[in-house]
Amino acid sequence: MIQKIAAYCRISVDEEKDSENTSIENQKSIISDHIEKYFPNSIVEYYEDRDRSGYTFEQREGYQEMRKGLMSGQYDILIIKDFSRFSRRNSRGLAELEDLRDNGVRIISINDNVDYPKDDDWLQIQFRFLMNEMPVTDTSKKVRKVVENRQKDGKWICSVPYGYTMTDSKAMKFEINEKQAEVVRMIYDMYLSGMGYKSIARKLTEMNIPTARQDEIVRRETMGKTTRLKSSNCWSIVSVSEILRNDFYIGTLRQHKFSRKKINGSSMPLPESEHIVIENFHTPIISVNVFEQVQQQLEIRSRSNYRGIKKYRTDYTGFLLCGDCGMPMSSMSRPDLAPAYRCSTYTKHGKSHCTSHHIRIDRLDSILKKCIVKLRDNSVLIAEKLDKLLAEQQKTNTSADTSETINRQITQLKSELTAATTQRIRDIMANPTQEELINETYDNIISEHSKKIDGLNAQLELMSKRDKAVSSTNKAAATTANILNGILEKERLDKVDIGNIVESISVYDDHVEVKLLADIDAIINAESELSLLQNSIGTSFDECVTVISEGDPLEIYTSADGEVIFKKYSAINEMANSASQVAEVMTRLANCPTVVFDRDHVVAVAGVQKKEFSERRVSRALEEYLESRKNYIRSSSADAKVFPVEGVDQAALACSPILASGDVTGAVAFLAPNDSAIANEVQQNLIQAAAQFLGKQIED
Numbered sequence: 057m058i059q060k061i062a063a064y065c066r067i068s069v070d071e072e073k074d075s076e077n078t079s080i081e082n083q084k085s086i087i088s089d090h091i092e093k094y095f096p097n098s099i100v101e102y103y104e105d106r107d108r109s110g111y112t113f114e115q116r117e118g119y120q121e122m123r124k125g126l127m128s129g130q131y132d133i134l135i136i137k138d139f140s141r142f143s144r145r146n147s148r149g150l151a152e153l154e155d156l157r158d159n160g161v162r163i164i165s166i167n168d169n170v171d172y173p174k175d176d177d178w179l180q181i182q183f184r185f186l187m188n189e190m191p192v193t194d195t196s197k198k199v200r201k202v203v204e205n206r207q208k209d210g211k212w213i214c215s216v217p218y219g220y221t222m223t224d225s226k227a228m229k230f231e232i233n234e235k236q237a238e239v240v241r242m243i244y245d246m247y248l249s250g251m252g253y254k255s256i257a258r259k260l261t262e263m264n265i266p267t268a269r270q271d272e273i274v275r276r277e278t279m280g281k282t283t284r285l286k287s288s289n290c291w292s293i294v295s296v297s298e299i300l301r302n303d304f305y306i307g308t309l310r311q312h313k314f315s316r317k318k319i320n321g322s323s324m325p326l327p328e329s330e331h332i333v334i335e336n337f338h339t340p341i342i343s344v345n346v347f348e349q350v351q352q353q354l355e356i357r358s359r360s361n362y363r364g365i366k367k368y369r370t371d372y373t374g375f376l377l378c379g380d381c382g383m384p385m386s387s388m389s390r391p392d393l394a395p396a397y398r399c400s401t402y403t404k405h406g407k408s409h410c411t412s413h414h415i416r417i418d419r420l421d422s423i424l425k426k427c428i429v430k431l432r433d434n435s436v437l438i439a440e441k442l443d444k445l446l447a448e449q450q451k452t453n454t455s456a457d458t459s460e461t462i463n464r465q466i467t468q469l470k471s472e473l474t475a476a477t478t479q480r481i482r483d484i485m486a487n488p489t490q491e492e493l494i495n496e497t498y499d500n501i502i503s504e505h506s507k508k509i510d511g512l513n514a515q516l517e518l519m520s521k522r523d524k525a526v527s528s529t530n531k532a533a534a535t536t537a538n539i540l541n542g543i544l545e546k547e548r549l550d551k552v553d554i555g556n557i558v559e560s561i562s563v564y565d566d567h568v569e570v571k572l573l574a575d576i577d578a579i580i581n582a583e584s585e586l587s588l589l590q591n592s593i594g595t596s597f598d599e600c601v602t603v604i605s606e607g608d609p610l611e612i613y614t615s616a617d618g619e620v621i622f623k624k625y626s627a628i629n630e631m632a633n634s635a636s637q638v639a640e641v642m643t644r645l646a647n648c649p650t651v652v653f654d655r656d657h658v659v660a661v662a663g664v665q666k667k668e669f670s671e672r673r674v675s676r677a678l679e680e681y682l683e684s685r686k687n688y689i690r691s692s693s694a695d696a697k698v699f700p701v702e703g704v705d706q707a708a709l710a711c712s713p714i715l716a717s718g719d720v721t722g723a724v725a726f727l728a729p730n731d732s733a734i735a736n737e738v739q740q741n742l743i744q745a746a747a748q749f750l751g752k753q754i755e756d
Contacts, residue, residue, distance in 0.1 A: 058097055058098060058099060059095050059097075059098040059099070059132050059133055060098070060099050060130065060131045060132050060133070061091060061095060061098050061099065061100045061101070061131060061132070061133045061134075061135055062100075062101055062103060062122050062125060062126060062130075062131040062133070062134050062135070063084070063087045063088075063091070063100055063101070063102045063103070063134075063135045063136075064102075064103050064104070064118070064119065064122055064134060064135075064136050064141065064142065065080045065083040065084055065087070065102065065103070065104040065105075065136075065137070065141060066080075066083075066104065066105045066106075066108060066110060066116065066118075066119070066141045066142075067079065067080055067105070067106050067107065067108075068107075068108070068109055068110060068144075080104050080106065082137075083137040083141060084102060086137050086166060086167075087102075087135050087136070087137060087166065088100075090135065090164075090166050091135065095133075098133075101125075101131075103118045103119065103121060103122040104118050105117065105118040105119055109144070110140065110141070110142070110143055110144035110145070111143075111144050111145045112145070112148070113143070113148065113152060122134075126156055126159065126161050127155075127156075127159050129159075129160070131161065132160075132161070132162060133161070133162045133163075133164060134156065134161055134162070134163045134164070135163075135164045135166065136163075136164070136165050136166070137165075137166055137167055138165050138166065138167035138168050138184075139165050139168055139170070139181070139184045139185060142165070143185065146182075146185045146186050149185045150181070150182065150185055153172070153181070157172065157173050162174060165184075168181075168184050170184070179637055179638070179641050180641055180644075180645070182749065183641060183642075183645065183742075183745055183746075183749065186745045186748060186749055187741055187742070187745045216230045216304070217298075217299070217302055217304050217305075218236055218239075218240065218268040218271075218295075218299060219232065219233060219236045219237045219239070219240040219299075219305065219341050220232055220233060220236075220304075220341075221233045221236075221275070230338070231339075232339055232341060233271075236268075236271065237341045239260070239265055240299060240305060240341050240342065241341065241342065242260075243256055243260075243296060243299050243300065244300065244342055244346055244347075244350055246259065247300055247350055247353065248346070248349060248350060248353065248552055250550075250551065252357075253293040253296045253297050253300075254293055256291075256296045257290075257291040257292060257293050257295070257296050258291075260291040260296075261289065261290045261291050264289075265291070266289075267287060267288065267289065267290070267291055267292075267295070268295065269285060269286075269287035269288070270287045270289065272285060272287075273285050273287055300350055300354065301351075301354065303347065305340060305341045305342040305347065306340045306341075306342055306343070306344050306347045307335065307336050307337055307338050307339065307340035308333060308334070308335050308336075308337060309333070309334040309337035309338065310331050310332070310333050311331070311332045311333075345538055345542070349552055349556065352552075352555060352556050353552055353555060356555035371417070371549060371550050371551040371554055372385075372387075372397060372417065372420055372551075372554060372561070373386075373387055375554055375555075375558050375559075375560055375561050376397050376415075376560075376561050376563060377560055377561065377562050377563070378399040378400070378401065378402075378410060378413050378562070378563060379413065379562040379563055379564035379565075379569065380399075380410055380411070380413070380564065380565075381399065381401045381409070381410045383399060383400050383401045383410075384400055385397040385398060385399055385400060385413065385415075385563060386398065386399075386400040386403055388414075394416055394417075394418065395416065395417040395418075396414060396415060396416045396417060397414075397415055397417070397420075397563070398412045398413060398414045398415075399411065399412060399413040399563075411565060413563045413564065413565060415563050415568065420561070420568075421548055421549050423568060423570065424549055424553075424554065424557070424558070424570070425544065425549070427557065427570065427572070428540050428543055428544055428557065429544065431540050431557065432540040432541060432544065459516055462512050462515060462516055463516070465508075465512055466509055466512050466513065466516075469505050469508055469509050469512075470509065472505060473502060473505050473506070473509075476498055476501050476502055476505070477498075477502070477680070478696075479498075480494065480495070480498040481677070481696060483498075495676060543556075556573075557572055557573060558570060558571070558572060558573065559571045559572060559573050632659055632660060634750070634753055635652040635659050635660035635750065636652075636660040636662070638650075638652065638660070638724075638746055638749065638750060639651070639652050639660045639661060639662035639663075640662045642662070642724070642726070642742060642743075642746050643662040643663040645738075645742055646726055646738070646739045646742045646743075648663065648709055648726045648727060648728070648729055648733075648739065649661070649662065649663030649664045649706075649726070649727040649729070650662050650663060650724065650725070650726055650727070650746075651664075651669060651700065651701065651724070651725045651727060652722065652723075652724055652725075652750070653674050653678070653700070653722045653723045653724075653725070654721065654722040655674070655682070655720065655721065655722060656673060656674055657671050657672065657673055657674065658670060658671060658672050658674075658701060659722065663727070664706075664727065668704065669701055669704060672701050672702055672703055672704060673701075673702040673703075674700070674701070674702065674723070675698075675699055675700055675701060675702045676702075677698045677699060677700070678698065678700040678708075678711060678723060678725070681698070681711055681713065681723070682713050682720050682723055683720075685713055685715070685720060686713075687710070687711065687712045687713070687743070687744065688708060688710060688711040688712075689710050689735050689740055689743075690707070690708065690709055690710065690728065690733075690734050690735055691734055691735060691740075692734060693732050693734060695734075698711065700723070700725045700727075701725075706727050706728070707727070707728045707731070708725045708726065708727060708728065709725075709726040709727060709728040709729075709733055709734070709735045709739060710725070710726045710735045710739055710740060710743040711723055711724070711725040711726075711743070712724050712725075712743045712744050712746070712747035713747060714747045714750045714751050714754070715747070715751045716751045716752075716754035716755050717755055721751070721754055722750070723747070724743060724746045724747050724750065725743075726739055726742075726743055
């Protein structure tokens with residue numbers, strides 16, 4: 057019978073097209089030779105995808121076209137050079153493979169020596185896919201780490217907002233666009249004058265001011281570049297809102313605002329606490345005072361259902377309440393009367409329901425200005441006292457208290473820890489009969505050093521929190537004083553000024569009660585706060601207590617006579633059959649003995665006598681690698697040997713911890729076939745693949 061074959065070739069975006077091993081031509085040659093040898097009279101059609109990632113199927117046009125033929129029965133066999141050309145995503149690749157199998161397609165992977173489902177070794181196929189996914193996820197992690205480090209150094213800027221122009225995209229250099237900067241300042245001024253998003257957007261459109269997209273199109277065309285960008289001449293509410301909320305305009309670089317959980321997934325916003333923020337990074341367009349006033353107004357207007365500027369003065373609307381009935385007070389909008397407010401219940405229903413509680417705006421202004429004077433004086437007092445306290449603190453600090461000295465101490469202790477660990481191994485090898493005494497001695501040394509390191513790290517954290525708190529309070533006090541001075545210079549208070557300090561004002565017949573915002577009230581009562589702050593700044597951190605909770609889960613049983621029995625739980629033990637299968641497959645693929653452990657004992661072995669290894673304990677050397685979550689790879693004959701099984705004189709070639717839901721649950725080890733053996737690249741990849749596979753099995 058003549059076989060109808062679909063042959064598929066793919067090359068990734070990160071692979072050289074002329075590479076000897078991965079080029080399309082090389083793949084076709086390998087497939088052609090295989091077909092000529094095993095299917096000489098077949099009908100073959102080749103499909104290919106160039107510059108396409110193996111992580112998804114949807115973006116591969118060649119594969120999608122071939123898939124239609126495979127699913128419709130047009131082809132009997134799919135042949136590929138190896139599974140890495142088919143897919144580099146474990147879950148999607150396996151699911152796609154099963155879909156093709158269920159549709160009657162036979163899949164041959166030449167270099168993997170797999171003919172599926174004719175030779176159904178599903179576990180081996182799973183390992184192949186897991187290994188193929190590792191380079192993709194590893195590269196993704198490396199790229200993400202590089203980006204994060206560049207962000208921390210202030211080097212990663214993808215684009216700049218309206219008001220700035222990128223002058224060198226490679227060096228990430230930018231400068232203020234003065235024409236756009238004037239528009240940004242205008243937007244801030246209009247908002248503080250009482251206009252809302254919609255009014256500002258309409259005003260900018262009426263003034264025929266080009267939008268950001270229009271300016272960008274003109275800029276590219278001026279540089280002789282073609283562009284597919286399209287634009288509207290109307291300003292949007294969203295554009296105005298983003299400009300008003302973006303702290304880039306005060307010289308702050310804020311990065312790491314989004315995260316992508318999957319390689320090709322959508323970006324998710326991160327909380328502000330995780331943002332990477334560098335203040336005073338570049339030249340600002342807006343002053344800090346103006347920006348802070350706008351942010352306060354944004355919050356206030358969102359609470360008070362702000363509806364824009366009114367014909368008559370209504371600055372206190374939304375803040376005034378009747379002290380008796382609790383209803384809002386309404387503005388008396390008459391040109392023949394002085395601006396005033398009275399109870400809305402009285403206005404609607406008369407004195408049978410409430411009294412007028414009439415109050416003039418000039419009296420309200422006078423009351424608030426007295427509060428503002430007190431606020432201003434106390435803000436200045438806070439700033440002065442904080443400056444004095446910080447100066448005294450710097451004088452009294454000895455070199456032993458500085459963060460630089462503490463960091464040096466931590467580095468020294470870590471170096472001593474490393475040396476102690478190395479020396480322990482040497483001492484045990486030189487005096488094997490004294491192993492228990494040597495271990496006890498070094499355990500005490502390592503424990504003591506670890507506690508010192510934890511204490512010093514805690515001290516650094518406390519010092520950092522203290523310094524940040526003092527600096528933040530000092531900055532807030534200075535900023536508040538500047539804002540309040542600006543308010544006092546005005547002839548009358550406006551809605552922005554009121555919203556900056558007042559939460560509500562209750563008007564009674566004989567008195568007025570002003571409820572200030574929580575942070576403003578704290579400044580009014582700053583004297584007691586300052587004494588507490590001074591005590592905090594003067595506190596030394598000579599002692600630190602750290603509580604550490606650790607240990608394996610326990611299962612609790614009761615015997616027939618009522619005795620309570622505690623037994624360590626082992627997730628690996630619960631899946632001993634899978635562990636044995638993994639050990640068998642890994643032994644064949646890696647060509648060396650394999651041992652699977654839980655946290656305490658050997659669970660499964662392959663390639664060696666099981667009686668010799670069964671139920672033996674994890675060695676102390678392997679325990680140290682598990683505790684530090686590190687892989688052991690013997691890549692040179694000069695590397696120190698690790699004997700993973702207690703009481704068995706056979707060294708490890710490679711070891712990898714098994715992680716499930718973030719916890720270490722065991723380990724996989726390859727045993728060296730001889731004393732001079734070192735781990736090759738395939739074995740190094742396989743040991744990690746095996747550990748990852750078992751970890752996923754436990755989580756599922």
